[in-house]
Amino acid sequence: MAKNIVQYVFYRVLQSLLSILGAIVIVFILSRVLPGNPAVAILGPKATPENIERVTREWGLDRNYLEQFAIYFSRLLHGDLGDSYVMGYSVGRLIAERLPASFELVIAAFIISLLIGIPLGILAARRHETKLDLSLTALSVLGFSLPALLLGVLLLLFFGVSLGLPVGGRIDPRYSVKAYTGFMLIDTLLNGNLNAFLDALLRIIPPALTLAIPLAGLLLKLTRNSILEVMMQDFVKTAKMKRLPERVVMYKHVFRNALLPIITIAGLYFAVLVTGDIVVETIFAWPGLGRLIWEAVTLRDYMVIQGSVLVVSIIYIAANAIVDILYLYIDPRIRG
Amino acid sequence: MAPKRVTVIIAVVIAIAIIVAIAISFTKLFVPPQGERILIVGTTYDPKTLDPALSYDIASSIVIQNVYDTLIGYKPGTAELAPKLAERWESNENATVWTFYLRRNVKFHDGSELTADIVKYSIERAKQLQGPPAFLLDVIDRVEVVDRYTVRFVLKYPFSPFPSLAAFTIFSPVPLNATNLEEKPIGTGPFKLDTWKKGEQIVLVANKNYWRGPPKVDKVIIRIYPDPSTLRVALEKGEVDIALGIQPQDIEPLSKNPNIKMVSIEGVVIEWLGMNLRKEPFNNTLFRKAVNYAIDYNYILNVVLRGTAKRLYGPLPPAVFGYDPEVERYGYNYNPELAKKLLAEAGYPEGKGLRELELIISSAERAERKDVAAIIQRNLKEIGVNVRIVDLDWPSFLDRLFNHNFDMYMVDWFPDYVDPDDWIVPLFASYGLNLDGYNNTQVDGLALKARQTADLQVRAALYKQLQKTIVDDAPWIFLYVPKLYAFMQKNVEGFVLYPVYYIDFYPVEKR
Numbered sequence: 001m002a003k004n005i006v007q008y009v010f011y012r013v014l015q016s017l018l019s020i021l022g023a024i025v026i027v028f029i030l031s032r033v034l035p036g037n038p039a040v041a042i043l044g045p046k047a048t049p050e051n052i053e054r055v056t057r058e059w060g061l062d063r064n065y066l067e068q069f070a071i072y073f074s075r076l077l078h079g080d081l082g083d084s085y086v087m088g089y090s091v092g093r094l095i096a097e098r099l100p101a102s103f104e105l106v107i108a109a110f111i112i113s114l115l116i117g118i119p120l121g122i123l124a125a126r127r128h129e130t131k132l133d134l135s136l137t138a139l140s141v142l143g144f145s146l147p148a149l150l151l152g153v154l155l156l157l158f159f160g161v162s163l164g165l166p167v168g169g170r171i172d173p174r175y176s177v178k179a180y181t182g183f184m185l186i187d188t189l190l191n192g193n194l195n196a197f198l199d200a201l202l203r204i205i206p207p208a209l210t211l212a213i214p215l216a217g218l219l220l221k222l223t224r225n226s227i228l229e230v231m232m233q234d235f236v237k238t239a240k241m242k243r244l245p246e247r248v249v250m251y252k253h254v255f256r257n258a259l260l261p262i263i264t265i266a267g268l269y270f271a272v273l274v275t276g277d278i279v280v281e282t283i284f285a286w287p288g289l290g291r292l293i294w295e296a297v298t299l300r301d302y303m304v305i306q307g308s309v310l311v312v313s314i315i316y317i318a319a320n321a322i323v324d325i326l327y328l329y330i331d332p333r334i335r336g
Numbered sequence: 337m338a339p340k341r342v343t344v345i346i347a348v349v350i351a352i353a354i355i356v357a358i359a360i361s362f363t364k365l366f367v368p369p370q371g372e373r374i375l376i377v378g379t380t381y382d383p384k385t386l387d388p389a390l391s392y393d394i395a396s397s398i399v400i401q402n403v404y405d406t407l408i409g410y411k412p413g414t415a416e417l418a419p420k421l422a423e424r425w426e427s428n429e430n431a432t433v434w435t436f437y438l439r440r441n442v443k444f445h446d447g448s449e450l451t452a453d454i455v456k457y458s459i460e461r462a463k464q465l466q467g468p469p470a471f472l473l474d475v476i477d478r479v480e481v482v483d484r485y486t487v488r489f490v491l492k493y494p495f496s497p498f499p500s501l502a503a504f505t506i507f508s509p510v511p512l513n514a515t516n517l518e519e520k521p522i523g524t525g526p527f528k529l530d531t532w533k534k535g536e537q538i539v540l541v542a543n544k545n546y547w548r549g550p551p552k553v554d555k556v557i558i559r560i561y562p563d564p565s566t567l568r569v570a571l572e573k574g575e576v577d578i579a580l581g582i583q584p585q586d587i588e589p590l591s592k593n594p595n596i597k598m599v600s601i602e603g604v605v606i607e608w609l610g611m612n613l614r615k616e617p618f619n620n621t622l623f624r625k626a627v628n629y630a631i632d633y634n635y636i637l638n639v640v641l642r643g644t645a646k647r648l649y650g651p652l653p654p655a656v657f658g659y660d661p662e663v664e665r666y667g668y669n670y671n672p673e674l675a676k677k678l679l680a681e682a683g684y685p686e687g688k689g690l691r692e693l694e695l696i697i698s699s700a701e702r703a704e705r706k707d708v709a710a711i712i713q714r715n716l717k718e719i720g721v722n723v724r725i726v727d728l729d730w731p732s733f734l735d736r737l738f739n740h741n742f743d744m745y746m747v748d749w750f751p752d753y754v755d756p757d758d759w760i761v762p763l764f765a766s767y768g769l770n771l772d773g774y775n776n777t778q779v780d781g782l783a784l785k786a787r788q789t790a791d792l793q794v795r796a797a798l799y800k801q802l803q804k805t806i807v808d809d810a811p812w813i814f815l816y817v818p819k820l821y822a823f824m825q826k827n828v829e830g831f832v833l834y835p836v837y838y839i840d841f842y843p844v845e846k847r
Contacts, residue, residue, distance in 0.1 A: 036731025040738055043468045044392060046752070046762065046769065051471060052738075086384050087534075088518055097534055153565065160569050168570050173537050173557040174374055285561045287535030295382070298700070300731045 005328060012324055016317045023313035024076070024306075028069055031305045037061070038085050038300040059085060072306065081307035086299050091307035094292060099311070100182025101170060102288035105280070106273040108185075108204050109211035114266070117216040121223025122255070128228055136220060143217030148210055152283040155206040168285045171200045207284040211277055215269050222265055226258035233257075260330060267323035271316035372554040373846055375828070378567045378576035382535050382560050387517040388508035389458075390467030394750075397505050398580070398839045399538055399558065403445075404508035404523030407436055407455070408499055412843075415604060415655060415754040415835045417499050421450065421509065421524065425502075431494040431790045436502070438485040442547045444511045445528045452487040455479070458509040459489075469506045472752055494788035496795065497755035503836075504752055526551045526842040536560060540841075552830065552845035571596065571823055577846065578824040578831060580839065584644045584704045587821055596823050601833040602646060603820040604653045606759070607705075607748045609695070609712065609813035612740060614773035617690060622682035624810040628668035629675035630719045631712060631813055640707045645816040650803045651759055653817045655835045657792075658756040658799035667807055667814065675719045687720025695744040696726045698733035702748070708815070709746055737771060745771075748818070754836050756799045757787050764806055774811040 039055040040047060056062050060071060075082055081091035117140075124136040160167035170184045171177060175196040177187050185204065188197035230236060231254055239249045278290035289308055296304035381395035388400050409420035422436040442450040456479040463473050475495050480488040491498065501507070514522050521529050526548070527540035540556040559576060561567035564583045571579040572593065582590060591598050611618040611627075618624060633647055649667030652659045676686070684690050695713070699706040706727060713723045723744070728736070736742050751758040762768040765783045766775045779802060786798040807814075820833055830843040 034731070036729070036733075036735040038731070040734045041731035044734075046471070047468070047738075048471055051466075051468075054466065088385065088390075094534070101536075156566060156569060160573060164573070166575065167573075168561060168566050168575065169536065169559065172575075173376055173539075173559050282562045283566055285536075285559075285563070285566055287533065287560075291535055291562060298729060298731070 008328070009325060012321050016321045019317045020310075020314055023317070024073070024310060025069075027306050027309045027313075028072065029065075031300075031302045032065055032068075034297075034300060036300050038302060041298075041300045042086055076310075081310070082303035084296075084304045085301050086296075086304075091303050094304060095289065095308055095311055098287060098289045098292045101184075101286060102274055102277065102281075102290065104170075104183045104185065105204065105207055105211065105277060105286060105288060106270065108208035109215070109273055110266075110270055112208055112212035113215035113219055116212065117219025118223050118262070120216075121220040122227060122250075124220065124224040125227035125231070126250070128224070133224070137224065140217040140220040143213045144221070145217075146213065148214070148277075148279045149283070151213060152207070152210040152280055155210050156283055159202075159206040165202050166199055167203060167206055170203060170286065171196060175199065203284075207277075207280050207286055210280050210283075211273055215266075215273070218265065218269070219262060222262055223258065226261050227254055230254045230257045256330070260327070263326060263330070264323055267319050267326075268316075271312070271319040274312055274315055373552070374555045374557060375553045375578070375841065375844060375846060376576045377556060377558045377841070378561050378570050378579045378581075379558060380561055380564050380567060380581035382562075383532075383538065385467075385518045386521040386529065386532070387465075387467070388505045388510065388521075388523075389462035389465045389470070390518065391505055392468035394837055395560075397837065399529070399540070400505045400508065400521065400523075401525075401839060402527045402540060402556070402841050403521045403525045403529055404505065404510075405442075405525050406503050406505060406507045407438075407509075408502040408507070410503060410834055410836065410838060413601065413832045413834060417503060420503075422502070425499055427496075427498070427790065429790065431496040431498065431788065432491045434489045434491070434498050435482065436487050436489070438487065439547065440485055442524050443545060444524050445522045445543060446511055446514075448511050450509055450524055451484050452481040453484075454509050454512060455487045456481050457512055459507070461510065462506050469504065469752070472501060472504060472506055475501070494790075496787065496790045497753055497757045500753040500755045503754075527556060530555075546842075548842070551842050553841070556841050571825075574825060577828050578822060578844075580822055582821060582823055584641060584818075587644055588642055590823050595826060597826050597828065598821065598823050599831065599833050600819050600821045601835055602653075602655050603818055604655050604754055604835045605748050605750050606648050606653050606817055607645070607708075607746065607815045608648065609744055609746045609815060610772045611744050611811065611813075612742055612773060613775075613811060614740060615743075617682065617684065617693075618743070620682050621809060622678050623684065625668070626675045626678035626682055626719065627716060627721065628810050628813050629671045629678065630721070631668075631715050631815075632670045633815075634670065636708055636711050637816060640711055641704060641816065641818075644821070645818045648814045648817050650807045650814060651764060651812075652756055652799070652803060653759075655817075656751075656754055656756055656759070658786075658796050660800040660803050662800070663803050663807060666804065668810070672715075672719060679719055679721070684720070687722065690721060692722045692724055693743040694726055695723050695746065696728055696733060696736055696742045697746045698730045699727050700729055705746055712746075712813070740771075740773065746815075750837065756795075756802075757783075760799070760802055760806075761787065764802075764811070772811050774809070776805065776809060779805055779809075 039052045043051055043055060060068060072082065083090055084094055087094065120136055124133045127133050156167055159165045166172060175193065177191050177196055180187050180190050184200040185197065188200050236249060236253055239253050274289065277288060278294045281288045281291040292304065293308045296308065379395060379398065383396035383399050384393050385391050385396055386399055388404055391397055391400050405421045407420060407422040409418050410416060411418045421439055421442060423439050425434060425436045427434045438450060438452060459473065459476065459479050462470060475491050477490045477492045480490060482488050508523060510517055511522050519532060526543055526546045528543050530539040530541045532538045537560060538558040542551045542554050544550045561570060564581055567579050568582060568586045570576045590596055611624060613619055637645060637647060650663040695709060697705050697709050709725050713725055716723050737745055760783045764774060765780050782798055782802050786795050789795050822831065822833055824831060827847040829845050829847060
């Protein structure tokens with residue numbers, strides 16, 4: 001049995017590495033296929049042909065794609081993501097500067113969506129086919145289908161203008177917060193500055209809600225359906241017939257089994273959120289990874305595009321693998 | 337069960353109400369430190385580099401202009417040159433040798449003194465680094481140190497706009513042996529860099545030993561709001577003191593906000609519609625004149641742009657030296673009947689025999705461009721010319737522009753130095769960028785002569801002739817000159833806009 005688990009984890013890791021390799025190749029090709037030359041994009045409309053040629057040569061963009069890829073890949077194997085054309089320094093550093101902001105936002109969004117989605121999903125399931133269930137289900141569809149652009153602007157105006165709360169950015173620029181972790185909510189506390197912490201907390205809510213509402217909608221629907229499905233199964237009926245208290249049946253039997261699909265979706269969605277927040281980071285002036293990718297694409301900064309998409313793919317693939325491995329502990333049937 | 341649920345709902349409602357109430361009162365209870373005089377500036381782009389030798393974008397120059405000084409500056413609120421690090425300057429008769437006399441006792445932030453050696457070093461360094469703006473230094477053959485405070489530029493060819501070129505950020509002296517200026521700039525300017533959190537904010541602190549005296553605020557925080565709508569909200573909420581980069585559609589509502597102060601000035605950026613003169617039908621002057629008469633310019637200016645721009649009648653914007661007001665008389669105005677007549681004379685009566693023409697634009701950075709293009713499309717359709725608009729992202733647009741893969745395009749032009757030379761030579765001389773394939777030997781010759789002439793009156797006459805010749809040839813549809821705007825809180829004093837993109841926080845104070 002233990003051997004099986006080790007084998008399973010081994011194959012899963014191997015599979016993940018192959019997926020990452022695939023991602024590297026695809027991103028490399030996609031960034032090269034985009035129309036437009038990075039040298040022109042960066043030098044601007046007044047670039048002289050000689051300058052364009054010089055820069056193209058300097059960045060090795062005059063070589064054929066296979067050579068370019070070989071150089072990129074060998075540097076990658078040494079843990080070097082390359083240098084940004086625009087900023088001049090390493091892509092690894094650029095990403096490291098932006099990643100904590102994205103992570104903080106995504107984690108906040110994730111927690112909010114779990115707190116909203118799952119309890120409401122349980123409520124809907126327990127009261128299924130009532131008006132409450134119907135309205136919750138309708139709400140979840142609405143939440144899931146609202147585009148981030150619309151939702152973001154609405155929340156910006158609601159929190160910022162109607163409630164008059166601080167919005168935009170991670171913190172009021174007048175606070176000087178020494179960075180320890182890169183997570184503003186933790187750093188402000190480590191600085192012992194409660195005002196700054198509250199300011200940061202208020203500022204993270206609207207963008208986190210924008211990201212959380214669609215996921216909450218999805219989780220609500222998923223939790224409800226999953227619970228209803230489990231409740232139809234024989235072992236639940238047996239438990240009920242044994243006259244176990246409803247609470248025990250619900251949480252010990254139903255919920256644990258209903259959790260599987262929820263974990264899958266939530267785990268995958270975590271990785272989606274990391275990239276999916278380009279719009280949210282733009283609206284709320286949040287200096288995260290999504291915006292770095294967007295800026296890199298608009299300037300054809302190939303190295304930054306490749307590096308940051310690679311990091312996101314790794315997060316995605318890792319989340320996927322972790323979910324699969326978590327299954328082993330939650331669902332004994334898979335171990336078999 | 338039912339009463340219990342009601343209690344729960346009531347409890348939740350009360351809890352939410354308390355949280356909201358606390359949250360709202362927090363903003364009033366907890367106000368960030370007030371002791372320092374801090375100026376918060378909101379903008380929409382993050383700088384790419386803070387090294388004046390490499391910087392060639394607006395966001396970077398906002399910072400560089402306040403951390404560094406150029407050799408030559410501008411008189412407040414104008415594009416006229418004024419002494420800065422150079423107290424005065426002169427040239428030989430044929431404008432090939434320029435001598436600059438430096439101000440004494442100017443210190444860098446690291447304490448070292450500005451001397452002629454350092455100016456020579458800085459220019460040679462920039463030439464060697466070959467960053468995006470380095471082509472501006474191509475005219476310089478060598479830099480000579482005459483004495484400790486006198487530096488001489490020997491040019492490769494006569495170039496009378498040289499002083500205006502010396503107002504560009506690449507002419508900012510940097511101290512010897514400084515490293516990593518891209519992130520840690522060291523200048524002679526009124527502010528020093530404190531921190532730069534990429535994608536978030538730049539903090540500048542006052543240079544108390546500035547040679548013109550300390551600035552009027554202790555700190556300037558430049559905050560990046562990538563979405564201009566968010567910047568507007570931040571301005572209206574009072575989170576930023578000055579907002580740079582407000583979109584044209586927000587200008588009118590903001591100008592009516594009694595809590596917000598607006599300043600505006602006529603700029604020197606021009607917007608035009610270019611045509612590919614290398615191919616039919618654009619190689620036909622009559623056709624180009626016809627389309628010039630077909631556009632309802634007033635509709636574009638008053639309805640689409642709501643008065644945020646002025647008409648451009650010829651190749652030069654009104655605010656630049658050499659502009660000939662006569663162009664407003666002989667330039668093209670909306671005259672659809674004449675347009676139809678000229679189109680027929682060109683061999684395309686009512687547009688017969690014309691293929692569908694493609695107009696490429698990039699509206700990502702200038703949203704109003706899309707609306708203007710739509711009006712042009714409608715106006716041209718009215719005389720029988722069918723146009724398809726293709727909206728590309730900026731790199732794709734540039735790619736097609738440089739490879740001459742277009743029928744028509746719309747774009748704008750930021751001058752590097754405010755001299756007619758920086759419009760005429762790159763945009764109309766066949767030895768310039770030659771985007772349109774426009775080739776007129778008379779224009780080529782006059783442009784070269786104007787560049788090499790030192791006498792201002794003679795130059796003005798040459799540019800007068802150039803404007804007439806170019807407008808007669810109609811290589812473009814001349815569109816408009818956007819105004820520049822800045823919005824600020826009522827207590828911000830002393831902020832002055834310049835026609836060029838020069839942002840100066842030195843005289844700004846908060847009451």
